[in-house]
Amino acid sequence: MADDSPTTASPPPEMASEQPILSHPPPSPPPPGSVTEKETPFSPPSTTTIGQVIEQPEKSISNQPTKTPEPMPSFKEESNQIKDLSAPEKKSLDDFKHILQEAITKKEFTFLAKPEEPISEITSPREEISIWGIPLLKDERTDVILLKFLRARDFKVKDSFTMLKDTLQWRQTFNIDSLLDENLGDDLEKVVFMHGFDKEGHPVCYNVYGEFQNKELYQKTFSDGETRLKFLRWRIQFLERSIRKLDFTPGGVNTIFQINDLKNSPGPAKTELRLATTQALHLLQDNYPEFVAKQVFINAPWWYLAFYTMISPFMTQRTKSKFVFASSAKTPETLFKYVTPEHVPIQYGGLSLDYCDCNPEFTIDDPASVVTVKPATKQTVEIIVNEKCVFVWELRVVGWEVSYGAEFVPNNEDLYTIIIQKAKKMTQSDEPVISHSFKISEIGKWSDMSEKIAFANICGPQSVTDKDKVWEDLLKIKRDRRGAWIYMGDFKVVRRSGERVNSHFCARSAFAFNHFIFEAGFTNHRMGGNKFTFFFRL
Structure with a gap:
């Protein structure tokens, strides 16, 4: 149990630093149809687009022995516009700029000089000292950068200046500028990736811990000090490239929304991963202040929640207010609270997909029928077909734990219903988008339903x-x-x-x-x- 103790192992970077880092948890389209209800009263849905569809999965009972932590009052990002700052905050910002200008004049940033460049050229007032591609003085984006360091140090100007100076020196030592163009491979592109935006416009970063269950990838990434350093450089490179795409103008979106998928997380016993992420933790909390808008932990196992409960008393209220936890059963519901379904990847129960790798027939802007399937009920979508044609449709389930089937019912009562798709329960292991087509040679109606259908076998000869x-x-x-x-x-x-x-x-x-x-x-x-x-x- 020593590895679980906050005194012997650093908490995950997301918890302790609020920084965007992969951490180790201690470790021809169909027309809209009408909906009919078989078991319970149901209001007909409005016509919408695929991107607006939100289906509620059937409720399932979680077997997690630990209760999900109660959320703190939701964190609300502060404004970066001067007019919204309080008088003491404005004064701190002005003092910070003054100290920064004096430091440049006194040549306190000589460590930024390259070996072949004279120090006088680097510290000349004509030279701009910049970070993340933004000059630290005389730029409309400067205030946003300086406010990040001020907020990280509770608007204590001297502490904020020290943090900024140390960050600039670390960036020089770590060769950040050359790191941006370095080729570090694509082995980890499924571990950490950007996908879509949240409802407030923040880019969303996914950290997928379960990928490290791949022994070959784990060994290649954490086997020794050299591979761990490469992982650290790759993660910093990914973060730097993501930061360069943010909008640092006053009122712009300059933080990242973090989603941390703990499904199949390696757990607290992986020493190599713990060493790498502990090192990353210290670098991030010291050099990347206030870059996370929200930290959402999905598919959280019971032991992770227990660990969080143990270390939460050591966190600030500001840090804890950015955290949201969701068990596997609550993952889609939690994600959709912050991110619209069309921006959630299909593997997490959303609608977003790569149209080059999936069905190109439909996009999120096409007409769609919305079906909300309540627990232990059945809903049927019926679409009337008035001419012979090839009928094409697509099903996307927002969430899981529902069954799906499809049939064609001819108008001619002498003809029999044709089962197109036998009812089948959909799970996360199934294809996230179901596409079907059917050649209709009789006028009738197509039904998309969630029910089980029984059939009798034909008798064979007895002798x-x-x-x-x-x-x-x-x-x-x-x-x-x-x-x-x-x-x-x-x-x-x-x-x-x-x-x-x-x-x-x-x-x-x-x-x-x-x-x-x-x-x-x-x-x-x-x-x-x-x-x-x-x-x-x-």
């Missing part, structure tokens, strides 16, 4: 002689006809022990299946009169 004959006929059909073939019915009633025929089971009634074959234009066969199996070749 051994009849079973043998049917079996031989089936083998002959398989030998004589090329391409895929499908059967329906209980094949075990005719198969002798030890015999095998590869096939695909289709649980439909004989009449409906025969009608489907006819409409689809396939060659069909009927074996054993009207009591057994239909076949067709594709």
